[in-house]
Amino acid sequence: MDLSYRIAAVVIIIILFLVIKGIYDEKRYKQRLYLRLKNSWGNPSRQEYPQQLMDAVKYYYNNNKGDNDIDDITYNDLNMDAVYKSVNHTMTSIGEEYLYALLRTPCTDIAVLEERERVINCMGADEEGRIKLQMALAGMGKLNRISVYSYISDIKNMDSGNKLYHIFCAAALLVSAGLCFVKPAIMVLVTALIIIYNVITYYKNKAEIDPYIQVFAFIARTISQSEDVAKAGIAGIEEYQERLVSCTAGLKKFGKNSWLVSGGNMSGDILDSFMDYIRILFHIDLMKVCDMVNELKKHENELADIYNITGYIDSMVSIASFRAGTGSWCVPVLKYTDSMKNITMEFTDLYHPLIENPVKNSIKTEKSILITGSNASGKSVFIKTVAINAIFAQTIHTVLAESYSSCFFRVYSSMALRDDIFSNESYYIVEIKSLKRILDKAEEQGVPVLCFIDEVLRGTNTLERIASSSQILKQLATLKSLCFAATHDLELAKILVNYFDNYHFEETVKENDVIFDYKLRKGNTKTRNAIKLLNMIGYDKTLTSRAEELAQFFLENGSWREL
Numbered sequence: 090m091d092l093s094y095r096i097a098a099v100v101i102i103i104i105l106f107l108v109i110k111g112i113y114d115e116k117r118y119k120q121r122l123y124l125r126l127k128n129s130w131g132n133p134s135r136q137e138y139p140q141q142l143m144d145a146v147k148y149y150y151n152n153n154k155g156d157n158d159i160d161d162i163t164y165n166d167l168n169m170d171a172v173y174k175s176v177n178h179t180m181t182s183i184g185e186e187y188l189y190a191l192l193r194t195p196c197t198d199i200a201v202l203e204e205r206e207r208v209i210n211c212m213g214a215d216e217e218g219r220i221k222l223q224m225a226l227a228g229m230g231k232l233n234r235i236s237v238y239s240y241i242s243d244i245k246n247m248d249s250g251n252k253l254y255h256i257f258c259a260a261a262l263l264v265s266a267g268l269c270f271v272k273p274a275i276m277v278l279v280t281a282l283i284i285i286y287n288v289i290t291y292y293k294n295k296a297e298i299d300p301y302i303q304v305f306a307f308i309a310r311t312i313s314q315s316e317d318v319a320k321a322g323i324a325g326i327e328e329y330q331e332r333l334v335s336c337t338a339g340l341k342k343f344g345k346n347s348w349l350v351s352g353g354n355m356s357g358d359i360l361d362s363f364m365d366y367i368r369i370l371f372h373i374d375l376m377k378v379c380d381m382v383n384e385l386k387k388h389e390n391e392l393a394d395i396y397n398i399t400g401y402i403d404s405m406v407s408i409a410s411f412r413a414g415t416g417s418w419c420v421p422v423l424k425y426t427d428s429m430k431n432i433t434m435e436f437t438d439l440y441h442p443l444i445e446n447p448v449k450n451s452i453k454t455e456k457s458i459l460i461t462g463s464n465a466s467g468k469s470v471f472i473k474t475v476a477i478n479a480i481f482a483q484t485i486h487t488v489l490a491e492s493y494s495s496c497f498f499r500v501y502s503s504m505a506l507r508d509d510i511f512s513n514e515s516y517y518i519v520e521i522k523s524l525k526r527i528l529d530k531a532e533e534q535g536v537p538v539l540c541f542i543d544e545v546l547r548g549t550n551t552l553e554r555i556a557s558s559s560q561i562l563k564q565l566a567t568l569k570s571l572c573f574a575a576t577h578d579l580e581l582a583k584i585l586v587n588y589f590d591n592y593h594f595e596e597t598v599k600e601n602d603v604i605f606d607y608k609l610r611k612g613n614t615k616t617r618n619a620i621k622l623l624n625m626i627g628y629d630k631t632l633t634s635r636a637e638e639l640a641q642f643f644l645e646n647g648s649w650r651e652l
Contacts, residue, residue, distance in 0.1 A: 187400025
């Protein structure tokens with residue numbers, strides 16, 4: 090018996106040590122987290138985005154698309170994945186998924202945008218409260234390969250599993266371990282065999298439901314952290330905090346003893362590592378998952394509300410942080426219009442979110458805009474800059490400019506197209522389909538279309554390109570839309586002078602260098618640099634001089650000279 094008491098004492102001492110160590114590690118983790126959040130305000134929350142993660146982030150949006158969202162063509166034209174990464178300062182996986190969907194869904198309800206603005210300002214006004222809130226959100230954590238929404242939306246189809254089987258495995262191990270003190274010669278071997286069996290069956294069963302275990306652990310952390318979210322003390326967001334606590338109240342049973350599935354903290358301390366071995370040997374997390382599935386099936390509506398509230402709060406914190414970490418920005422002034430005459434846009438010192446030391450441009454227009462200029466002069470970057478900020482205005486309610494005003498828009502583009510080898514469609518076919526979708530949207534009733542087109546019909550010959558593109562652009566200008574079009578075809582500026590305002594970018598040639606200032610100017614371009622660039626990279630000077638003569642002949646006579 091003395092030996093048994095000694096073993097028990099050693100076990101108790103080890104457990105006490107692990108508990109104390111766990112408490113200490115948790116305290117140290119929170120201290121480090123506080124300092125990290127304080128010092129990282131204004132910085133993106135992730136550095137790397139493997140494809141599996143991006144697929145998970147996009148799942149929520151892809152299953153909740155709307156007709157007037159930013160479609161895939163526009164999204165890819167504007168490289169919005171990179172833009173999203175710069176805006177993503179969220180603390181949770183739910184926040185990441187929600188923010189992505191937000192950027193794909195321009196809002197045309199001024200009341201909704203004003204509420205976002207109010208909440209964003211609340212987040213930025215109280216540093217201590219905001220850090221407490223971020224710490225609570227960080228306690229929920231992020232999943233790197235799994236979409237939270239994909240699993241919580243599929244809970245109703247999940248098999249709860251065989252809890253009695255796992256109870257039997259755990260009981261068998263406990264009984265055999267106890268009998269080791271009675272018949273050690275036999276029962277030690279039996280216990281070893283049961284341990285092996287339990288480990289093998291544990292991993293086999295866990296492999297089938299491991300994504301659910303991760304999501305359930307995440308939901309359990311969300312429930313436990315919701316009270317800390319409510320205690321953050323940020324004035325102005327009490328409604329969201331109270332709703333979150335109310336929704337999680339019905340899931341208390343789900344969250345009870347959730348540490349059986351996963352540790353209650355995000356620090357990965359020694360106590361949680363010890364618990365991993367207990368889970369493997371006694372299947373306690375698999376038993377708990379069976380109960381969790383049944384509980385979640387009873388509270389699907391509350392779970393959806395928790396997802397939306399958490400995503401909203403985390404996204405608003407992210408936008409506040411993005412504002413703090415960027416350069417100049419403004420709150421957009423947006424208005425409704427039901428008349429073509431009131432379709433306007435005006436901005437001052439607008440710039441691109443992904444360009445370091447960007448050149449800023451300004452414009453005021455009530456007409457569509459045709460932009461000409463030499464290669465690499467800034468045409469494409471400018472129209473992408475306007476498009477991205479127009480999306481920002483109606484999503485994160487933040488524009489990278491000194492001032493910005495416009496009416497509400499549905500945003501579409503046709504820029505970075507390519508041949509579709511899978512459907513055997515040429516570039517030209519892909520292009521005219523892309524343009525047709527914009528024309529169809531512009532003909533619809535409702536919110537005006539804001540469209541961006543780079544090099545109209547570049548996939549066909551010059552004669553038909555100019556003839557067709559001039560008519561397409563004219564039709565867009567006469568419909569309920571505002572069009573920004575970039576082109577090398579100077580003829581379009583003359584043909585469309587009654588429908589488009591003309592702007593251009595230009596460059597300065599010094600010795601063997603072409604210098605661009607990327608400043609937008611009123612009127613048509615007067616410069617060309619394509620032939621100069623041939624000279625600069627070493628083409629034969631006889632070739633380039635004759636090319637220049639031919640170009641000049643065409644400009645003077647309106648026709649080409651025979652060679």
